[in-house]
Amino acid sequence: MTDIVIAGFGTVGQGFAEVLAHTSPGLREQFGPLRLVGAFDSRSYAYDTNGLDPVALLESKAAGRVGKRDIPGTSRELLDEMDYDILVEVTPTDIGDGGSGMGHILSALGAGRHVITCNKGPLSLRFQELEGLATRRGAMLRFEGSVGGAMPIIHVAKDIMAGEDITSIKGILNGTCNFILHRMGNEGLPFQQALREAQQLGYAEADPTYDIEGVDSACKVAILSNAIFGRDVTVHDVMRVGISSVTDEAIALAREQGQVLRLIGEVGQSRLEVAPRLVPIGHPLAIGGTLNIAQIDAKFSGPITVAGRGAGRMETASAILSDLMTILRAQ
Amino acid sequence: MRLNVDLQLRDIPGELINALEPLSEVDANIAGVVHHHDWVKGDRIGVNITFDICNQKQLDLLLAKWKQCGVEVVRMGSVFKTYDVEYVLVGPVSPTILENLLDEVKTMTSLASVDIKYTASQDFQRRAAYVSGTVLEESDLDVIDEFFHRRTDEIGLLLIRGGVGR
Numbered sequence: 001m002t003d004i005v006i007a008g009f010g011t012v013g014q015g016f017a018e019v020l021a022h023t024s025p026g027l028r029e030q031f032g033p034l035r036l037v038g039a040f041d042s043r044s045y046a047y048d049t050n051g052l053d054p055v056a057l058l059e060s061k062a063a064g065r066v067g068k069r070d071i072p073g074t075s076r077e078l079l080d081e082m083d084y085d086i087l088v089e090v091t092p093t094d095i096g097d098g099g100s101g102m103g104h105i106l107s108a109l110g111a112g113r114h115v116i117t118c119n120k121g122p123l124s125l126r127f128q129e130l131e132g133l134a135t136r137r138g139a140m141l142r143f144e145g146s147v148g149g150a151m152p153i154i155h156v157a158k159d160i161m162a163g164e165d166i167t168s169i170k171g172i173l174n175g176t177c178n179f180i181l182h183r184m185g186n187e188g189l190p191f192q193q194a195l196r197e198a199q200q201l202g203y204a205e206a207d208p209t210y211d212i213e214g215v216d217s218a219c220k221v222a223i224l225s226n227a228i229f230g231r232d233v234t235v236h237d238v239m240r241v242g243i244s245s246v247t248d249e250a251i252a253l254a255r256e257q258g259q260v261l262r263l264i265g266e267v268g269q270s271r272l273e274v275a276p277r278l279v280p281i282g283h284p285l286a287i288g289g290t291l292n293i294a295q296i297d298a299k300f301s302g303p304i305t306v307a308g309r310g311a312g313r314m315e316t317a318s319a320i321l322s323d324l325m326t327i328l329r330a331q
Numbered sequence: 332m333r334l335n336v337d338l339q340l341r342d343i344p345g346e347l348i349n350a351l352e353p354l355s356e357v358d359a360n361i362a363g364v365v366h367h368h369d370w371v372k373g374d375r376i377g378v379n380i381t382f383d384i385c386n387q388k389q390l391d392l393l394l395a396k397w398k399q400c401g402v403e404v405v406r407m408g409s410v411f412k413t414y415d416v417e418y419v420l421v422g423p424v425s426p427t428i429l430e431n432l433l434d435e436v437k438t439m440t441s442l443a444s445v446d447i448k449y450t451a452s453q454d455f456q457r458r459a460a461y462v463s464g465t466v467l468e469e470s471d472l473d474v475i476d477e478f479f480h481r482r483t484d485e486i487g488l489l490l491i492r493g494g495v496g497r
């Protein structure tokens with residue numbers, strides 16, 4: 001029996017609750033029952049050591065709140081009181097101090113519980129400290145969904161390519177920016193119009209600053225640098241240029257030379273950056289639409305390319321499920 | 332080092348293999364082989380080969396092996412490997428600004444060729460320039476990147492680099 005708590009019951013938290021409601025019999029046979037014992041959003045919580053019904057929680061959240069009870073004190077204090085094996089931490093990313101997610105992860109790891117998170121804040125601010133704490137307490141910290149949603153980059157680079165000498169990772173790590181640059185290139189739209197279109201289609205937030213100024217991509221670059229290259233950097237160490245100054249003329253000029261513009265995140269020997277770059281048409285990173293894609297370059301294998309949907313309720317929940325499998329297999 | 336040689340071979344079957352075998356024996360890497368059927372001289376035909384070899388000692392060994400098997404070297408020269416640089420600059424960029432920047436680049440790097448294209452917009456902020464060129468030293472790639480980063484930042488231009496496929 002594995003007991004799980006979900007911290008944050010928004011898009012991703014609810015997606016994972018849905019996954020738990022539909023786990024296959026084969027999975028239960030192999031690893032025993034997976035039991036959701038706790039869940040909380042910003043105001044309310046549900047907790048039962050005998051197990052909660054994920055579908056009932058989804059219905060309750062659809063009506064406004066995940067649990068009947070208000071959170072007394074802070075959510076970290078609440079979590080400290082809960083008994084569970086694995087925390088799924090999916091509260092909002094905060095790159096100021098890591099937000100409430102930082103406290104949740106510290107609480108869980110400090111108590112020797114495994115953590116799966118997609119929250120980029122703690123990982124792009126205090127990664128090595130959290131990894132160190134996990135190691136000391138014999139817990140696992142997994143975060144596949146934090147970079148590129150369903151795109152399995154961390155697992156490929158860290159586990160499948162273990163032993164390789166990875167020299168660089170370059171990639172499109174934000175689907176919103178890629179959609180905008182793709183529309184500007186294909187339809188000749190000015191930036192503001194392509195952005196409005198992205199907002200109407202639900203790809204961009206009402207306040208798109210975090211995406212278009214490259215902050216979201218910079219968080220992912222910092223996480224890759226820490227997790228794959230073993231460095232100790234924060235999102236603030238990443239050299240960052242967004243796409244808001246890219247003009248239709250620049251895109252047309254690039255196109256005449258057989259190139260497209262893409263917002264590329266790069267971790268290399270001496271580089272840690274996010275910037276709009278020229279990419280030859282036909283190159284894997286010239287991909288259009290909202291997909292995320294990354295090219296991992298290594299000494300023996302040469303370039304390996306991974307791609308996938310960078311965001312979305314079930315896509316990100318699928319990355320959490322893959323982390324869950326890794327933890328269960330290791331036990 | 333990368334070298335390019337013109338060889339004269341006897342026009343009989345197996346002669347090309349005879350000429351290529353010594354290259355693999357000295358661990359040279361063949362980049363290209365071109366037959367010149369119009370270079371016939373008596374019973375000999377011409378072949379042009381481009382290859383990479385690690386040092387002078389290996390090259391001397393190769394020349395000795397060719398001599399031994401009757402392959403005649405009629406010309407030998409170095410081929411310079413070049414590295415591409417590519418940028419788009421966005422914002423109020425003028426030919427004077429760009430030429431000044433490139434003059435500075437030439438004094439500090441091995442920039443060998445350069446080509447510039449501009450968009451024709453009257454709107455300074457939307458204007459863009461495409462700069463492409465080649466350098467002879469790989470280490471100059473980072474030097475030029477760093478220079479353009481610094482200077483475009485000072486001038487207030489957006490710099491878009493190439494080199495993603497590098």
Ligand SMILES: NC(=O)c1ccc[n+]([C@@H]2O[C@H](COP(=O)([O-])OP(=O)(O)OC[C@H]3O[C@@H](n4cnc5c(N)ncnc54)[C@H](OP(=O)(O)O)[C@@H]3O)[C@@H](O)[C@H]2O)c1
Pocket residue numbers: 007008009010011012013040041042043075090091092093100118119120121145146149310311312313316
């Ligand atoms: N959405 C994606 O496709 C995606 C992909 C990759 C990574 N991520 C990352 O995953 C995380 C979750 O994303 P999301 O899209 O699910 O966000 P979301 O829809 O905004 O949901 C966030 C949830 O966290 C809750 N919350 C906020 N503050 C809290 C606190 N102090 N304590 C407990 N719960 C709190 C919110 O409560 P209320 O419901 O009461 O507001 C909400 O339920 C973020 O860090 C995001 O960057 C998301």
